[in-house]
Amino acid sequence: MKRLIFYGVTVLVSFFICPANSSFALDFFNGRLHDVKGYVNWSMVFRMHQDERDVTVSSLRTTLKLEGLLDIITTDTVDIKFYGLVNYWYDGAVNADASLRRTIRYEDGGSHGVKESTRPNCEEEIINEAYLDIAYGNFDIRLGKQLVSWGESEESRVADVINPLDVTNMIAFPDWENLKVGLWMARIFYSPPNTRSDLSFELIITAPDFQPTRYPPAGNGIFFPFPLMPQGLFGKVLHQREHDRPANDWSSMEFGMRIRGYSFGTDWALSYFYSRRDTPIIDGEKGMGEFIKLAFGLPHDDVYTYPHYSSIGFTFARPWDRIKSVIRGEIIFNTGMYYQYGDKFEFVSDKKKRDLVAFAVSWDRDNMIPWYSYWNKSRSVTTSLSWYHYHFLGHKYNKATGEYIWWESELHRDSTWDVLTLGIATFLFQDTLILLGNFAYDFNRGTTIVGIIRYKPGDRWIYQIMYQQLNEQSTARMANQLSLILKYDF
């Protein structure tokens, strides 16, 4: 019944409020509520490889997104607005594919996961952003649930560490605002006029409401690459991670600040953020002991911990006219982060504090290809070539015992990790047909290829086909997917 109501509302919104070819933005209350916009998105995701799970349709989702801006007070001295962004979805894949329903039940240990995979489970997942924006003189204060984007890189996050991610529906490279989890915070901007280097300052203080990375239920989404585990174990792991979240007290608050400027033709920013890990680690030897009890269904204490760390970052962007490009970069130093220390069988014996240095450099260019651009009416091919480098300091690998510190590097034994990415975009037939491609070469893992064909004949409807292929040589290929997307913007 709820599903029917949801579909009905979606159809009403699409056809009664949004005339097909007119151009408008919704305004209410004499224009005080304005810039109302949103979309309805239908997506189907097909797995291109089947393992013993035999799942074909991994997502059959309808999403409704709405946002708007309300002017509360507008005077010469103060300006107060309210901005809200809500997102509701229904995923019918478990009804379309019985194998998926069976897999989730098996890996999650019950039908709870099936229900979780069909719709948002709480208001927190529906309200993505809701904040008051108060502008007063050179100060601007934002209070409420927000998404923050620091950094310059697009494919991976280096300096952009504020919001955790929601990976419940990882169709490749969605917009960041669809991938991040909003955090309740106070954000204060100070922009003094006529400063040298155009300086501005930003301070962030989050509320004591810790949010970890949001995962789909076991048996779904990004967990496909892993072979089937004992029934319900994966579900227990995910539920335990949720259970072991830090308490919502002062210890969960996070702090950050950023100074931005413009000097010698270069945009730059210096940042600092004190935070907890968004994904937990097993709490050393003690945690491992509790994990074994968990695995055998015995009473147990906390298994996981979300330790604190600090991230210091520097970003820059500068056009280089001689080569008609923009060079962007960021570098971060993560200090004080704890990592699991264990052996190749994932038996954790300790946790260790280590530092990480990472940088990303991107070369963005609009390229005129001799024959092609002439045929395409001087439309360029946009490329973005990026290099991501991670260097784990104080790496410890014990060749005798096989023990080492687990970090993002897939093979763990290496102290460095490099990824090269190339993004290509071209716009055809007056931007009605858009071809996008992204190639990533992970020196430690393998390649990822994403290809997108997007057709946009008018102002509102978008038709898209996307193919994603990961690490052809490993079990990660189970995540290879073909997505069909139909979107209506209003």
Add this chain to the structure above:
Amino acid sequence: MIKQQRAYSFFITHILLFLVMVAPAFAVEVRYPIPCYEGEELKKVRQWEKIWVGKIIDTANVDKIKELLPESLYEIITNEEEWGRSWFAIVPYRQYTMTAGTIAATKKYSPAARLGEQGELLDWVAGVPFPVPKTGMEIAWNYYARTKGDSLFTNAPAYIVDGRKKYDRNVQFEVWLTYFAGRLDVPPVPEILPNPKQIYRGASSEFTDPPEMRGNLSFQATYKDTSKPYDMWAWFAGLRRVRRMSTAQRTDTQAGQDLCYDDNYGWDGSMIRNTYEILGRKEILVARHQDIQKLEHTEGDCIVDGLQRERINTFVLEVINKDPGYIYKKSIWYMDPELWHIAYADRYDKHGNYWKQFDQYQAIFKGYKDQDIPYQAGSMTIDHQRIHSTFGIVPDSKLGIEIPTEKFSIKYLYKYGR
């Protein structure tokens, strides 16, 4: 001997004093504004208008005034099969009224204005630098100096028309523009101080349509140092980020339109990026004093109908970009000799084939202290190769208004981007 020297010094000093005091009386006063037609020429135009004013020109009678149309416009009107029926009306020539500030600044500053070795504009402050231009470069700087009321806000709906498939798409954006230097009427004149970045013009825009682009903002800074490239930043709502843009991206089109950043107003790049040669003068019919209510658009039709065109004697410039890889091999600009704007332009692709037609239509808006200011009521960019066009009809623009300078800054993008 000493007495003689003193006498000579006394004599020479007084001669010099006399020259300094009297010389201004002999200085040539700058004549401005200069009407397009006057005297016998005006009489001839009025004679012609007795026959043609009030007439609707379409395929049935366009041949009779063919010599007063650029070939590209003639082709559109005669080729109904490809472009559909197109028509315009002929109205009498009217001289543009220049604002008091424009006249005062031109008379005050134009005598000192000159070109440097690279063609750059030197010793100019405000107003039309070359009221009687002798070279194409001087005409180009006259174009550059026009400040469109010193500051403006416009809500610009635009149509992207596919003439083959006979349908429209829509783009709409709000534009705020302020000239920090070269100001004519709105105080402070001639420059907003302090101006630490030495900005000549700041332009800020926000997309309001199509929906997927709504909320995208951009800020562009043009500098007083004309050799310095433009700077541009854009806020992308989907990325939640301010992105620095490259000057190379100025030749790329946006949202499927037929014009790139450089094509705004006819030309929106640094003047010294081009060479300009005067090919001569040509009388053509140009859209100048529009009654916007009379403009018509039919979906799928690439042309705006109902334009009211006046006969004027334009300067014809051949414009070639110094970048050999530029998207246009050459352009022909038809310059309005009163307003010094690009009334019409023909653009050729890299192989020298005719590609795009640019047709700009002005209307009279009220500016500072209610002065009449001619400003763009819209423009058409028509791709003759693809039978495709982008044009706008701007019902109202607010000129000479006060816009906070903070709107023209990167901080503004961070502050108001959502």
